[in-house]
Amino acid sequence: MAKLPYFPFNPAEYLLDNKVRRLGPYGRGLLLDLWSMMWLNQEKRGHLLEGINGHREAIPDDQIAQRLAITTDQWAEYKLLLVEKIGILKIGKYKELYSERLSKYKTEWEKRETPTQTLRNSNASRTHLNIIEYNKNIIELELNVTEDDIKRWEGLYPGKDIKALIIEADNYNRDLSPKEKKVRHRQFINNWIKNSDKFKENKNVRPYQTKRLNPSPSSDFEPPGAYSIPRAGEKAQPLKTGNQ
Secondary structure (H helix, E strand, O other), rough: OOOOOOOOOOOOHHHHHHHHHHHHHHHHHHHHHHHHHHHOOOOOEEEEEEOOOOEEEOOOOOHHHHHHOOOOHHHOOOOOHHHHHHHOOOEEOOOOOHHHHHHHHHHHHHOOOOOHHHHOOOOHHHHHOOOOEEOOEEEEEOOOOHHHHHHHHHHHHOOOHHHHHHHHHHHHHHHHOOOOOOOOHHHHHHHHHOHHHHHHHOOOOOOOOOOOOOOOOOOOOOOOOEOOOOOOOOOOOOOOOOOO
């Protein structure tokens, strides 16, 4: 399988990162172009390198400026901003620009570039599969899962699509706030798989919360102490319920 053609991108993190915001709209566009160039680099993903006579060298600044469709003076100004003043990008071993984030993902991807070879590896069962293959698609996981875990769950819950349920659990965990993120990944996934049939029967209950959720007795039920939303110039008033 070829290298992953797209790089992981977190819109929320991108929009909330103060360093990225400081670049301004024009600078952020250049940053996205640079990230794309680094991700597609043939010498080393995440870096701006080129191979010359079997040696690696940094791509010259004039070539980078040409690819970005700006002048060399403009590029020198933005390079200083990106590297020294804000620190989004770094200077590497060959004096090249690189992104720590994209280099990290490249390293993780190369270890599992061909999932079929990974499964044959004698150490595969002890390797966390942060990337899983399902229906000819590569899914990046936030939860830590091993091959032994998948095989064990397939034996415990025959007839269930284990990988699909793992992906469901991972998607749910991604939507949680940092404080709500699951820490015991194996236990969380096991409960998700075990209770998946109950979840199908009752769409209002999550597989891991079958004993925690208590549906409201009626649609107009309001908890004690609830207040109505005041109009302009009015004070909030306690809501009247059927028990009052």
